[in-house]
Amino acid sequence: MAGRRGEGDEVVTASPKKTAEPPAETVADVRERARAIPEAAVARLAVYLRVLSGMAEQGVTTISSEELAGAAGVNSAKLRKDLSYVGSYGTRGVGYDVEVLVSHIERILGLTRKHSVAVVGIGNLGHALANYGGFPSRGFPVAALFDIDPDLTGVPVGGIPVHHIDDITSVCAEREVSIGVIATPPQAAQAVCDRLVSAGVQCILNFAPVVLQVPDYVEVRKVDLAVEMQILSFHVARRADEAAVDVVNGVGVDGVVIRP
Amino acid sequence: MAGRRGEGDEVVTASPKKTAEPPAETVADVRERARAIPEAAVARLAVYLRVLSGMAEQGVTTISSEELAGAAGVNSAKLRKDLSYVGSYGTRGVGYDVEVLVSHIERILGLTRKHSVAVVGIGNLGHALANYGGFPSRGFPVAALFDIDPDLTGVPVGGIPVHHIDDITSVCAEREVSIGVIATPPQAAQAVCDRLVSAGVQCILNFAPVVLQVPDYVEVRKVDLAVEMQILSFHVARRADEAAVDVVNGVGVDGVVIRP
DNA sequence: CCGACTTTGTGCATACGTTCACAAGCGGTA
């Protein structure tokens, strides 16, 4: 991983010598590069993509790393490094062509394909997700909804029919679901997850406050509101402690314990 | 940051020599330790806390790092290191006392205080958040709801009255709101954020798909569904590419370009 | 056509986080 300058490697690409002019991008190159992108960079790429889309809508055609970095809230060197994972599509002295960059990031993120989504658990959150317009418009059509409550099945939510969870395997297969969203109560989450996995879903977005156990080949992302709140709480407390120490430093301390 | 063994430092603690027996934890110690906890570890501590609470409810009184790590989905060395940031509250040869650990983690995360929450934007997501029971029960009472739509103000949601966003400063001050949740459309998010900040809120949880610009002293966490989906999409694509390369390796390739 | 200026792409140094491996410490047992 340390050294991958474009030189002595690329051994695999043997065969005839017809394309001998520029580097010429092979599918192996793309694969190799995609493998090497750090997860943190992937998350940022998604952010850049959104910023760039906004720029494009406003008629901006070219943008420098400095500008884009500012809009995305990161340092420009990091941004350039992130973009270099995607490939070298900038023009020195000028910047990046917005459209070009958008299409290359979309390609790397796999957004050239549609990814059908299934949402399991039609409670408050499930409703919100089903009605959320941001998914379909960005290439993630919600293809199916599931719940365990028979009273809910059949009645469409946000225009999408609700199936009983027992039908998850057949419906997921039929609709080619590639991403499963778990919006159930915590008690049900692991069971739902197991069903999704056995239905062939390999990517899961989990809103339930539990740690899901899955096989290695399944990718899980979790969105945990309680954890987010507690992280914020930690920062509130840290600030308060700092303030307390500041105050106290002007007064003199010693064995003062913990917290009143 | 490298060396902070419990030995030659701790210079500040001068004054009388009354508590001269054990190390005796000073408020400065706690502050210092809290400062040193990596963000990633804080997030995991919140997860451990939830697992431990579950354990406690099931009557478990003692747990080893191995067991807890398994339940939390991390490696046990990492778990022990994370817990060591909190302090040394385990017993060698035995494990950790669940109750003790819970209370210490709660203290570090600042959960001994209530943190009032304000939710801005009463759309699908705002409704879901207002009705979500997980917040109040974990020490994060939703103290206020805000929206810009006059038709919504006054009508309670989930038992909580909705205020007009123009009243945000006074209401936040009165209710001592310490955490603001932004659940508005993206166009409104920055303006809402600015208002929250000028109302004195220093911690923000942002659900809107925009990069918020805030002063340094404000802590922002973002929950971005589109980004999460795109990260998953990336993994789908990566898998597909790997499969493609595998297939193709059995056939022989060269200058094959990008993607059909 | 050339030289000055701008901005990218990246080698290198640093900081951070993770993992390993083991000594220190504790409870149980004889």
Next chain:
DNA sequence: TACCGCTTGTGAACGTATGCACAAAGTCGG
């Protein structure tokens, strides 16, 4: 009391991510 086995707590090695700083590479004006 002395030993033994188990589990913690942590130094040290490793790997990954971040940020700096600059050469390379392009544009633009003259």
